[in-house]
Amino acid sequence: MKVMVLGADGYLGRPTADHLEANGHEVMRIDSFMKRHMLCDYGLKPLRQTGILGSIRSCDVCDRGFEGFVRIFGPDAIIHLAELPSAPLSMRSHANAAETYKNNVMSTLNLVWAVNKHVPECHIVKLGTMGEYGTPNIDIEEGWLDVEHKGRKDRVLYPKKPGSFYHLTKVHDSDMLAFCCRNWGMAVTDLNQGVVYGTDTGHGDTRFCYDHMFGTALNRFIVQAVAGVPLTVYGSGGQTRGWLNIKDTLECLRLAIEHPAEEGEFRVMNQFTEQFSVLELADLVFDVANACGLSPQMEHLKNPRNEMEGHYYKAEHTKLLDLGLEQTLLTTDVIHQMMDYVFSHKKNIVEKQIRPTVKW
Amino acid sequence: MKVMVLGADGYLGRPTADHLEANGHEVMRIDSFMKRHMLCDYGLKPLRQTGILGSIRSCDVCDRGFEGFVRIFGPDAIIHLAELPSAPLSMRSHANAAETYKNNVMSTLNLVWAVNKHVPECHIVKLGTMGEYGTPNIDIEEGWLDVEHKGRKDRVLYPKKPGSFYHLTKVHDSDMLAFCCRNWGMAVTDLNQGVVYGTDTGHGDTRFCYDHMFGTALNRFIVQAVAGVPLTVYGSGGQTRGWLNIKDTLECLRLAIEHPAEEGEFRVMNQFTEQFSVLELADLVFDVANACGLSPQMEHLKNPRNEMEGHYYKAEHTKLLDLGLEQTLLTTDVIHQMMDYVFSHKKNIVEKQIRPTVKW
Numbered sequence: 001m002k003v004m005v006l007g008a009d010g011y012l013g014r015p016t017a018d019h020l021e022a023n024g025h026e027v028m029r030i031d032s033f034m035k036r037h038m039l040c041d042y043g044l045k046p047l048r049q050t051g052i053l054g055s056i057r058s059c060d061v062c063d064r065g066f067e068g069f070v071r072i073f074g075p076d077a078i079i080h081l082a083e084l085p086s087a088p089l090s091m092r093s094h095a096n097a098a099e100t101y102k103n104n105v106m107s108t109l110n111l112v113w114a115v116n117k118h119v120p121e122c123h124i125v126k127l128g129t130m131g132e133y134g135t136p137n138i139d140i141e142e143g144w145l146d147v148e149h150k151g152r153k154d155r156v157l158y159p160k161k162p163g164s165f166y167h168l169t170k171v172h173d174s175d176m177l178a179f180c181c182r183n184w185g186m187a188v189t190d191l192n193q194g195v196v197y198g199t200d201t202g203h204g205d206t207r208f209c210y211d212h213m214f215g216t217a218l219n220r221f222i223v224q225a226v227a228g229v230p231l232t233v234y235g236s237g238g239q240t241r242g243w244l245n246i247k248d249t250l251e252c253l254r255l256a257i258e259h260p261a262e263e264g265e266f267r268v269m270n271q272f273t274e275q276f277s278v279l280e281l282a283d284l285v286f287d288v289a290n291a292c293g294l295s296p297q298m299e300h301l302k303n304p305r306n307e308m309e310g311h312y313y314k315a316e317h318t319k320l321l322d323l324g325l326e327q328t329l330l331t332t333d334v335i336h337q338m339m340d341y342v343f344s345h346k347k348n349i350v351e352k353q354i355r356p357t358v359k360w
Numbered sequence: 361m362k363v364m365v366l367g368a369d370g371y372l373g374r375p376t377a378d379h380l381e382a383n384g385h386e387v388m389r390i391d392s393f394m395k396r397h398m399l400c401d402y403g404l405k406p407l408r409q410t411g412i413l414g415s416i417r418s419c420d421v422c423d424r425g426f427e428g429f430v431r432i433f434g435p436d437a438i439i440h441l442a443e444l445p446s447a448p449l450s451m452r453s454h455a456n457a458a459e460t461y462k463n464n465v466m467s468t469l470n471l472v473w474a475v476n477k478h479v480p481e482c483h484i485v486k487l488g489t490m491g492e493y494g495t496p497n498i499d500i501e502e503g504w505l506d507v508e509h510k511g512r513k514d515r516v517l518y519p520k521k522p523g524s525f526y527h528l529t530k531v532h533d534s535d536m537l538a539f540c541c542r543n544w545g546m547a548v549t550d551l552n553q554g555v556v557y558g559t560d561t562g563h564g565d566t567r568f569c570y571d572h573m574f575g576t577a578l579n580r581f582i583v584q585a586v587a588g589v590p591l592t593v594y595g596s597g598g599q600t601r602g603w604l605n606i607k608d609t610l611e612c613l614r615l616a617i618e619h620p621a622e623e624g625e626f627r628v629m630n631q632f633t634e635q636f637s638v639l640e641l642a643d644l645v646f647d648v649a650n651a652c653g654l655s656p657q658m659e660h661l662k663n664p665r666n667e668m669e670g671h672y673y674k675a676e677h678t679k680l681l682d683l684g685l686e687q688t689l690l691t692t693d694v695i696h697q698m699m700d701y702v703f704s705h706k707k708n709i710v711e712k713q714i715r716p717t718v719k720w
Contacts, residue, residue: 094469094470094473094474094477097469097473098466098469098470101465101466101469102466105461105465105532106458106461106462109454109457109458109461109525110454110458113454113457114454117454136514136516137512137513137514138507138508138509138510138512138513138514139509139510139512145507145509145519147498147505147507147519148498148508149498149499149505150498150499152497152498152499152672153497153498154496154497154498156496156519156521157519157520157521158519159505159507159516159517159518159519160517160535161516161517161542162535162539163539163543164539164543165469165536165539168532168535168536168539171535172465172528172532172535175520175522175528175531175532176525176528179522179523179524179525179528182521182666183523183524183666183720306542306543312512360543
């Protein structure tokens, strides 16, 4: 298949493109290098920064020029990973919220018009987030909910409860794509992804962030354990989320494009393998670090985020398993391997960029 | 109260500001005159164009400068009517969709940050539309839905099903404002308004559009009857919606600001008085025109919109009645009065701008 990967310079985008090529697909890589520039602007250093591949086409998906790449390449599928991924960034200031809105919502709008005009049968695979759902008091389904109300029935998009301007942009994207399926007969897969961890992509290094703006909990805990600073748990750590290994992200994306949504179908899949609370993850890392003789410490910070720390959480995630996903679960071996990797780049760790600075 | 009216140069904004002043409120009027310029750009003439009031502050709510007006005036309430209101416009082209997104979503984003920074206790009254709900197979409630699922319960924002990019922007606004209530404790009233008709505001003339881009069905039918051209019903005309007289719009907005939402409350009210199908309205106008000896005609056009023409529709609308709304129902007298008004401006009618040109 001919696949465009938007955001191909990113933590997930780069190995996704590699993985698809390794599986025989013809890939066009697109990126604006915005994230790379932002890391510089904010003085945030990844554990490992990657070089820029010569095969990446430099293009902002928000720009009109993007349409030309779609027209010329004529993709069978487009994987849209070209969004700003940070809740803290979006809550930092008005300008950052506006930047996140512009980049995420306007890129998706540009994408759907370009696809509808030039390749209306192209399958769009959009990376959403489990965070769109929030923490409802009912089971989280895969995108749709059957509702009975006053004796009548309907099937509706699962009601969302996003927790930041970033998460709002992802909800908007989903709503927009669902409309394009209804109205234009577009074929879309919306992947509501859990939090990704891991360093081993199977395709070489990728950019690995652990800072307060672009890092996530498990990756951060491992860096903190290796650096010999306390593992920072936000609040009580009772926040439960879905998690998955970066290897599984690549496989999920491959499975999604090789088993496309149908014409007019807005297919939603919850892309994660296991549920953990933040405290459970900290405990896991703590125990492994302890066994390695690292004398780890743990510290509960006042939660910088406005989120529930004790809540019901049960989310369906069977559709990708049905497509054949073989899960890479979070074993102590996986944590050991991540720790080894971080050790090998220990000299790059900048402690002062780990603690949260944005509060909401 | 000190009330800012955003979009104070519009069909609803101008008489709303007049109505609030007549009721003793101190009003700051804001508009960018964008709609006025767009009508010129697209060669669309209102039946009656109004002059520009000297008291309007020229400001685009999307611009940073808007924040200054909020800071200096220090409003108790802000009524946000400064959005592009046209579904056909938003479906016309990528550029028009992007323009609608930018104007509507980014203005609301600018508004919430300005309010949170300078007047966090200010009550925001946002004009949404009943069109956000679409035509679900269950009863439409006022903004929230109690859901029971697999033996557990939650109260969720009513699931939406917008039918155009314009309607999507209104859904995005609602989601964003609901988040600001949850996160910042903002006080917001979201008014999901039905289709407005009428020429008599009680406060002098307002701009009256009947064209295919900015006009709506009942106003259009009356102009067509007066012009002696067929009343154009889209498809079978079975599309049922909520409707209200422009006088009731003004009263609803007054009631909303005089009975504000509480801190942290996202209050949603469905702002309409009666349900009609498009064909019922055409029949009503037809009969009145006939009684006046006008020899009206009716024509069913192939529906330019992608919408259901036969569907369930039952929407709650009790909250504004509970606040004291005295409804102005659609009587033959009201239609007679509108017809008289249109007759008095008959020379301004441009027939060629009535038929739909945008299809989706």
